[in-house]
Amino acid sequence: GQQVMQIPQYQHVQEGEDFTTYCNSSTTLSNIQWYKQRPGGHPVFLIQLVKSGEVKKQKRLTFQFGEAKKNSSLHITATQTTDVGTYFCAGGGGSNYKLTFGKGTLLTVNP
Amino acid sequence: GAGVSQSPSNKVTEKGKDVELRCDPISGHTALYWYRQSLGQGLEFLIYFQGNSAPDKSGLPSDRFSAERTGGSVSTLTIQRTQQEDSAVYLCASSPRAGVGYGYTFGSGTRLTVV
Numbered sequence: 001g002q003q004v005m006q007i008p009q010y011q012h013v014q015e016g017e018d019f020t021t022y023c024n025s026s027t028t029l030s031n032i033q034w035y036k037q038r039p040g041g042h043p044v045f046l047i048q049l050v051k052s053g054e055v056k057k058q059k060r061l062t063f064q065f066g067e068a069k070k071n072s073s074l075h076i077t078a079t080q081t082t083d084v085g086t087y088f089c090a091g092g093g094g095s096n097y098k099l100t101f102g103k104g105t106l107l108t109v110n111p
Numbered sequence: 112g113a114g115v116s117q118s119p120s121n122k123v124t125e126k127g128k129d130v131e132l133r134c135d136p137i138s139g140h141t142a143l144y145w146y147r148q149s150l151g152q153g154l155e156f157l158i159y160f161q162g163n164s165a166p167d168k169s170g171l172p173s174d175r176f177s178a179e180r181t182g183g184s185v186s187t188l189t190i191q192r193t194q195q196e197d198s199a200v201y202l203c204a205s206s207p208r209a210g211v212g213y214g215y216t217f218g219s220g221t222r223l224t225v226v
Contacts, residue, residue: 006153031211042202043154045214088153097142097209098167103153 002027002093006102014110019076021105023089031092032065032072033099038085079109113137115218117203123224124193132188132221134203140216142209143186145178148220149199157201160186161209193225 003026013019023032031050035043047056049065049072056063062075076083086106090099116135124130136143145157156170160180171177175194180186190197200222204215 033214035215042217042219043215045216048212048214050211090154092211097161098144098156098159099215100156101146101154 002091002100004089004091004100004102006089006105008105009103010106010108012108012110013079015081016078019079019083019107021074021087021089021107023072023074023091023102025070025091025093025100027070027093029069029091029093032069033090033092034063034072034074035088035090035101036085037088037104041085043088076107079107081109081111083107084109115203115205115216117201117218117221119221120219121222121224123226126195126225127192129189129191130193130223132190132201132203132223134186134188134205134218136184136186136203136205137216138184140205140207141183142206142213143180144204144206144215145186145188146202146204147199148202154202157188159209190223193223195225198223198225 005024007022033048034046037043052069053067054065060077064073086104088101088104090101118133143160146154148154158178159167162183163180175191178188200220202220204217206213206215
């Protein structure tokens with residue numbers, strides 16, 4: 001079945017440093033979504049990418065979808081303490097309804 | 112409702128007992144999903160509903176797990192004869208419909224502890 005791998009598992013940064021998490025799928029994806037889960041909270045939808053090579057920005061967050069639609073990345077510029085949480089990627093495959101989630105990257109930020 | 116509502120928020124049960132977890136999706140959302148999240152792990156797909164039907168039950172771990180959805184709205188996930196390995200946070204999510212273009216709105220989850 002479809003597998004979505006996400007690295008790194010953990011990342012600790014000083015406030016102001018940049019952060020990137022990477023997502024790789026074993027199969028070509030129809031779309032990829034990113035979610036953020038704050039400690040003790042539930043996942044919250046951030047964005048969806050659909051097109052090959054697509055790049056989207058949300059303030060300090062930049063999301064990319066690879067040309068082959070098998071990988072994606074989330075980059076945060078100049079991290080803040082409010083960025084703390086686990087970032088999940090979730091890939092949509094041939095079924096067109098079910099998302100397969102990566103294990104997430106836990107980001108901690110030292111003020 | 113304004114968001115996805117799950118109840119109870121916490122459930123402690125003895126091994127071997129049955130439990131029912133409830134999910135009330137956003138009004139008008141036809142697609143509903145159950146996922147399970149174990150400590151420090153990702154989200155494991157359990158089951159998907161489109162309206163009242165469940166086209167995909169492939170993620171249910173065993174025949175002790177079942178789910179239904181009535182009136183195209185509320186869903187219940189039932190776990191019979193609970194085991195310690197069932198301990199996890201059970202998350203429900205809904206979306207306007209299934210397919211590309213729709214992000215999931217998750218509920219706050221039910222934290223199940225089997226002792």
